[in-house]
Amino acid sequence: MHYLSKITPFFFVKAFVFLGLSLFLRHSQDWTLFVLLLIYGFVGSMLVGAMYQIVPNSQNRKLFLPQLSYLTFFFNSTALLLFLISQRLLGSVFLLLSYILFSVSILPTVKNRQPITVKFLLSSWFFLILSALFLLLSQFGIVPFQLAVHSLTIGSLLNAVYGVEFAWIPMLTMTTLNFKDALRFFYAKQFSTLLMLLSFYITTINLLAFASFVEFALSLLFLLQIYRLLKQRRIKVPLPMVVKFFLFGMGLLPLGMLVAVVMSFERALIPFLVGIHYGLLIYGFTVFTVFGGVAHLLPRILYTWRFSGVQGVSISDLVDEPAFPTFFKFSIVFYLLFLLLSLLPHPASLVSLVIYLILLLYFAKLTFLKGLSAFLFLRR
Numbered sequence: 001m002h003y004l005s006k007i008t009p010f011f012f013v014k015a016f017v018f019l020g021l022s023l024f025l026r027h028s029q030d031w032t033l034f035v036l037l038l039i040y041g042f043v044g045s046m047l048v049g050a051m052y053q054i055v056p057n058s059q060n061r062k063l064f065l066p067q068l069s070y071l072t073f074f075f076n077s078t079a080l081l082l083f084l085i086s087q088r089l090l091g092s093v094f095l096l097l098s099y100i101l102f103s104v105s106i107l108p109t110v111k112n113r114q115p116i117t118v119k120f121l122l123s124s125w126f127f128l129i130l131s132a133l134f135l136l137l138s139q140f141g142i143v144p145f146q147l148a149v150h151s152l153t154i155g156s157l158l159n160a161v162y163g164v165e166f167a168w169i170p171m172l173t174m175t176t177l178n179f180k181d182a183l184r185f186f187y188a189k190q191f192s193t194l195l196m197l198l199s200f201y202i203t204t205i206n207l208l209a210f211a212s213f214v215e216f217a218l219s220l221l222f223l224l225q226i227y228r229l230l231k232q233r234r235i236k237v238p239l240p241m242v243v244k245f246f247l248f249g250m251g252l253l254p255l256g257m258l259v260a261v262v263m264s265f266e267r268a269l270i271p272f273l274v275g276i277h278y279g280l281l282i283y284g285f286t287v288f289t290v291f292g293g294v295a296h297l298l299p300r301i302l303y304t305w306r307f308s309g310v311q312g313v314s315i316s317d318l319v320d321e322p323a324f325p326t327f328f329k330f331s332i333v334f335y336l337l338f339l340l341l342s343l344l345p346h347p348a349s350l351v352s353l354v355i356y357l358i359l360l361l362y363f364a365k366l367t368f369l370k371g372l373s374a375f376l377f378l379r380r
Contacts, residue, residue, distance in 0.1 A: 075098035
């Protein structure tokens with residue numbers, strides 16, 4: 001690991017805190033607050049935290065003015081707290097400022113833009129900034145709130161996930177990515193994202209239905225490219241746990257996209273399907289992708305931070321690796337229970353909240369708590 005971002009673990013912890021908090025707001029009357037905390041508190045925090053670590057390492061360069069990352073964290077956390085106390089305009093300003101500070105430290109680091117993962121991450125950064133700008137404009141009624149939300153999810157999140165998995169899955173499975181196919185996919189993704197955002201801006205139902213179908217088709221194409229990668233493996237050893245989490249998450253992605261296609265055609269079904277849409281794409285696809293990403297990245301960050309070059313301590317000491325096969329099976333069962341029970345009418349659906357919280361706490365025990373314990377008590 002060429003560069004160590006000490007702020008990344010704090011962004012990860014903050015992301016999981018707001019993910020847990022969002023569960024308590026799923027059935028509240030303030031749907032906008034729920035979306036703000038889930039999308040900008042969880043997804044946005046995870047994206048910024050991960051890119052602080054991944055982007056400099058993709059360039060083999062140090063972060064420009066790393067002190068700015070702490071200021072970014074402060075402004076970002078302040079924005080989310082302002083959302084909690086219903087100061088959404090001021091919160092939007094702080095959020096945009098935090099992303100601008102993030103940009104100032106990240107962009108000067110990028111010198112080599114040729115790798116496909118870097119292209120996806122730069123696109124992710126662009127839509128992250130655009131999302132914060134749209135969120136601010138939505139407070140004045142200039143653009144729809146959903147335009148801001150989908151700029152972050154369809155734009156920033158999916159670009160980041162596609163880009164990172166195009167790098168990590170070949171690395172972890174010792175296969176070779178077809179660069180030309182990945183590059184064509186990259187350009188197709190940018191077209192589909194702009195088409196989707198345009199459909200939300202001009203609110204044309206036919207265009208939204210078409211754009212949703214294109215995103216659905218691209219999610220299937222991404223799965224096909226990953227399948228071709230995995231077929232290259234000459235030695236059929238069990239897949240790494242990180243890849244298993246990625247694959248399960250990827251399986252949920254087209255299902256969530258398909259729900260979006262149905263909603264775009266049948267607007268009357270939106271009140272019923274929107275919860276399933278979030279359940280599949282955020283609580284499902286995104287969270288399982290994050291499970292794999294954090295399990296891989298966090299122990300390496302902590303190891304480099306405290307134990308690099310120290311004999312007798314390995315990366316595996318900072319995460320409970322033996323428990324992950326059991327957790328993977330457990331997480332699938334509990335997630336499916338959560339998805340099923342969340343369809344029940346309130347207050348019976350509150351059981352789904354408890355189930356999902358158990359899932360998050362179990363993951364935290366294997367990663368955050370295990371890593372913190374080793375970080376504090378293992379001898380250097």
